[in-house]
Amino acid sequence: MTTVDDAKAMARRLRAALAASGTAVTHSRALELIAHQLGHRDWSTCHAALSAPTGPLLVPVLRTFPGDQAYAFYCDYLGFRVDWEHRFEDGLPLYRQVSRGGCVLHLSEHHGDATPGSAVRVAVSDLTRLHAELHATRYPLRPGVEPQPWGRDMTVPDPFGNRITFHEPAGPGAPVMVIAGRG
Structure with a gap:
């Protein structure tokens, strides 16, 4: 399962890779792009979903x-x-x-x-x-x-x-x- 720290690390790697190819993006933009890749509407929604308590999961x-x-x-x-x-x-x-x-x-x-x-x-x-x-x-x-x-x-x-x-x-x-x- 992806954690908030994992998503932030992904954003840092994405930002570095884009910079190496000549495209500069802010850290905030990289977080938004990672949020979209993980299926979330924006970074705030992604952060909330990844921060949700991980108690017992009930699966119908x-x-x-x-x-x-x-x-x-x-x-x-x-x-x-x-x-x-x-x-x-x-x-x-x-x-x-x-x-x-x-x-x-x-x-x-x-x-x-x-x-x-x-x-x-x-x-x-x-x-x-x-x-x-x-x-x-x-x-x-x-x-x-x-x-x-x-x-x-x-x-x-x-x-x-x-x-x-x-x-x-x-x-x-x-x-x-x-x-x-x-x-």
Whole structure:
């Protein structure tokens, strides 16, 4: 896992490499470029995500079915990236991990790993930005944002009957997971 110190070291190396090729950039600009490379909207968002407490990580397993729909929904539409995939052999069900910022999900085609129709809640820091980002895609789903007594929710159903609710908590100091932008 990349740390804040790792990202700063990357920025120093990038700045030195650019300077060696005749392109001068400030340290701040190098940090912004590294933040984008790591999938964050800016250095502040990157720093917050990399500084988040690293307690036990809970990883929901969602049932998907064979075919391209899981990739189209979770990666092309929601902006997750595939971290790894596993099949015991060709033709057998696929098990993969996808992530975006601090959110990690396991998607399984294996019967019995999970039940279609599951629900997952993900706290985010900027629901308005995520909502606009999803509406800017060509994916035919256009979720709305619902005000709730506990904050604002945007529920997005996947093609397999699962529901992912992105939640922006009400009030300052509420815990959130920073979901980085697409880059």
